[in-house]
Amino acid sequence: MKRKWLNNTSKEILREIESLPKKFETFKEELLERQDKINDLEVIRLLELYYSEHFAISIFEVKSRDGKIYTQEYISRRGGQFHSLRGIVLIKQRGKLTHFIVRKSKRFGVAKEVYESIGNIYQPTTEYQKDKILLSSYIKDELTKCLHLPSIKIDKFYDLGNVMTDTSMFNNIVRVFAVTIDVDKLSDVSIYFKDKTFDDKGYSYQIEVVPVDKFYEFFGEVADSFLLAIFGRLQALNVIKL
DSSP, X not given: OOOHHHHHSOHHHHHHHHTSOGGGHHHHHHHHTOOSEETTEEEEEEEEEEEOXXXXXXXXXXXXXXXXXXXXXXXXXXXXSEEEEEEEXXXXXXTXXXXXXXXXXXXXXXXXXXXXXXXXXXOOOHHHHHOHHHHHHXXXXXXXXXXXXXXXXXXXXXXXXXXXXXXTTEEEEEEEEEEEEEOSSTHHXXXXXXXXOBOTTSSOEEEEEEEGGGHHHHHHHOOOHHHHHHHHHHHHTTOSOO
């Protein structure tokens, strides 16, 4: 069923929707499925549509319950809401959790270096998303690339659910996870990234290993929303016991 707001939208804007690049296909599908009423707001029409290399901004005219007319907007990734996966690696030695692996990246948006979860892992196909075994296999392969390791053997996979970053303006939903790996020596993995800077993602970053006994100190300083969600859910599951 065609939305009323689409009927009210100008032909020029409708042509812009139709001419979106192919990489924005999922965004377009989600846009066209938006309801005529969201909570107590009536969506009247789409006023403006902008897009860049990675993001799209949609500006709507809306009417509140008391009859006021104004605009509301949201930002979306070109690949739609469910864009990426982010996680951490927990290191066990002789069965005991001793360290965790994160990234330290220089990010353009905040113009500084930050600690963050391990990312650049895109959402797999629907089949992989629904099957935990397939998903863990996919994540294993992606983590191997992200950490610049020749191989990785996952001991346990934790699917930690979804995180919404900023629901007032950004429809992005990220699935978060953690994996544990068992190693004899820390150097078995750290040798591949210790003191190295990588720039294969369009920005520079380092892979860092943090001792688990520094967890509270690290947790108190880090600001990355995905790391905070991951740590919080791991504690709720009693995976990190301190």
